[in-house]
Amino acid sequence: MTAARARSARPAGRHALLVELPDAEHTAAFHAEVLSRRAAGTLPPVTEVVPGARTVLLDGVPDPEALAREVTGWEVPPVPDDDGDVVEVPVRYDGPDLADVAVLWGVAPDEVAALHGSRTYRVAFCGFAPGFGYLTGLPPRLHVPRRATPRTRVPAGAVALAGPYSAVYPRSTPGGWQLIGTMPDPRPLWDPARARAALLTPGTRVRFVTADGASTEAAA
Missing domain, CATH: 3.30.1360.40 (Gyrase A; domain 2)
Known part of the structure; x- marks a missing residue:
């Protein structure tokens, strides 16, 4: 860039x-x-x-x-890949749209976890709901469309894809993203009692790790 x-x-x-x-x-x-x-x-x-x-x-x-x-006169250098705090998000790749995403990516369903979990993401901005971070880092070939029909309820902790973004739903809401996994305990994502209520703030780097090997303290 x-x-x-x-x-x-x-x-x-x-x-x-x-x-x-x-x-x-x-x-x-x-x-x-x-x-x-x-x-x-x-x-x-x-x-x-x-x-x-x-x-x-x-x-x-x-x-x-x-x-x-x-x-408007600034010339700003790119953000270094290693800049920013890193948060590990434990995830089980068991989402109801996993098979559909595998078809869109042209891989077997069990390869989705490897592809998604092999990258480091960055929170670009927050919106939609408190604690909901839009994560960039997917290459264009892995971008996926939103669902044709949104769900009336997406459970808290759902790991999702839409367009160029990944995200984790911090609470249960309607939503139209493709659900590929689940964060077992989404409570750390949004806690108004903390000084920094949102765990995933703009600029933070995020890595998804399988729940069995995840450090739960990293997301606390």
Whole structure:
């Protein structure tokens, strides 16, 4: 990936700025750069940084127009592959859509676990439900469509795929993603009593490990 540059940056209110990026990789790089500059004290005051699929929202900005002019001139390096905390997520590959995903990938059902579990993912952004992280890292050949008919109830802990993303449902909700596995204990994914309520926050790296060999402390 070449150095990230914002496509546009425009005020989104009196004290907010919305920065648009070309794709998920550039968005992740820009988000990391904002956090780095804020930690170093070289960024104007920003109270909240919220990444999306191709946007980064900066809130609590004293002068959004001045910051817009600044950030559009940034050339941001890619995020190093080894940057960010790593969380291991235990999973049993027993989802009801496992066979369908195997057909889409052109492999046997028992190979889905090996393919999915062999990669390191990164939380691009959060949304849909508290603690629900959208994980990037699947190569294009493993992207899958959403289900034609969404389920009225997806159980908490379901490990799922849709488009370029992987995810783990932190609570039971409706959903249309392809379910390939189950996290045996999804409670660590979202705990409002913790200082950091969501386990999977933007920038965090994620590895899926089979439940029998997983370190349950890694997700605690």
